[in-house]
Amino acid sequence: MAMQLNGKYAVGILLTFILLAAVMLYIFPVLYMMTGIKQMTAFSFSLSRIALWFVLLVIFLYTHCVEKGHFLLKKEKNYTLAFFIKTIVGLYFICIMGGAFLGAAIQVFTEEKMSSKLFEISSLLKNNYFLIIFTCFTAGAVEELLMRGYIQPRIEKMYNSPLSGILVSAILFGILHSTYGTIGQVIIPFFIGVVFAIFYKLYSNIKILMICHFMIDFISLMMMNMLDIKHLSVL
Template identity: 30%
Template sequence: MGEYYKMRKELYLPILGIAASELMMYYGRIYAGLGIHIVNLQIITILLIFGSLSPQTKNILQSLLLLLLLRIVSLAMPQMFSSVLLWYLLVYGVMFLPVYLIIKNQQIASEELGINFSRLHIYLPFALLIGTITALIEYRILAPASLIENTGILNIVFIVIVMLVFVGAVEELIFRSILQTRLEEMLGLKYGLLLSAVIFGIMHASYGTITEILLAGIFGIIVGYIFQRTRSLLFIVAIHGTANVLLFGILPVALALK
């Protein structure tokens, strides 16, 4: 029991650091939050290099590095394009490299990541339904501007590619396939799911509304549980992607026409 406690305590400071940074962003202090993330990244790196850690703890710390990198890259990446979708493409495209390196370093098998096509014909209709419900609820909270000018076929294809292949795939690989799986190994299925969902919710603090944090946390629990039961990455990416396509593309345009 003492060894189990020792394995876990090295995670407290990095996770609290993520929460503190996102809290800064919740109150609009972006640079303060970015600074905490950078310091946190350095602390985790030092722990990984010099700390006497169990393999489980190292795997989780490496997984947390992906969260920090995602936030730092998204904040530091200059707005070089007039289209926000192209910016998303660049930010999340960059993240495929560190995700790949972590997967390779931890020797995570494709089955563990959830890369399979089993029962996909059954999962996809449910993914569209869950994603649509999520988008409708979230739209009432955020009411975001559309990332596309109209619902022409090229715009729809473009936002679907960005939100599924890049945003949805990268975030679900990080939060579910890697982080949740590693937390489950240490804490068990229930607490691993809950902690990963809490972190997912916290990472939405930059929207500046507690309702969005709670909704993201609930979404993390639902999608995380689905991943536990199905081990289908494509299922949860389809849910995430559908929600984003509707929330940031189709719903704002469609409702603006009324």
């Protein structure tokens, strides 16, 4: 029975990664073919975010129809409002400071320029506050529910190893961000993935991670929105 369930977990994890990778890599070419518009627009970018929600829906249905269990294997623990606030702020600064250090190190050793895709998205989101919020909410909810909520505990159960759950979920999180085309957009998400996965293992609260993920993306995009785009590479 356990072997059969592990097989279903493995298929679910593979399905999650394939669907997310397909959206990241092919959603815009598909939209270009359907609309004939050969550039990213606010509308096509919105559709790409909706596609991520569709992936979450597919995995949710897979959980209930094939695995026949709960989407979140780890029961959510409840905490006080004070714990929520201090933890979200603490995680935010750990991720931002660690990301800044890694970004600076990568810049020194590789002289890597800003991702052209990130530049394009930043320009697209300029002063479009609804799309900024929708983008950040989608990333915070969908990515945390799939990477930490779905994949991490299943890897841990399959291999009876919390470390495997942490590392595999963080590696997949980093690989999915490789579509931005830079080393930094793989290493920094991997680092954040490790921090978030350790927290989830210790405290079993996906809501805190969703809020913190939203904050990281929202504050970053708002800074990009306010600053001259050509100066963004220093962030």
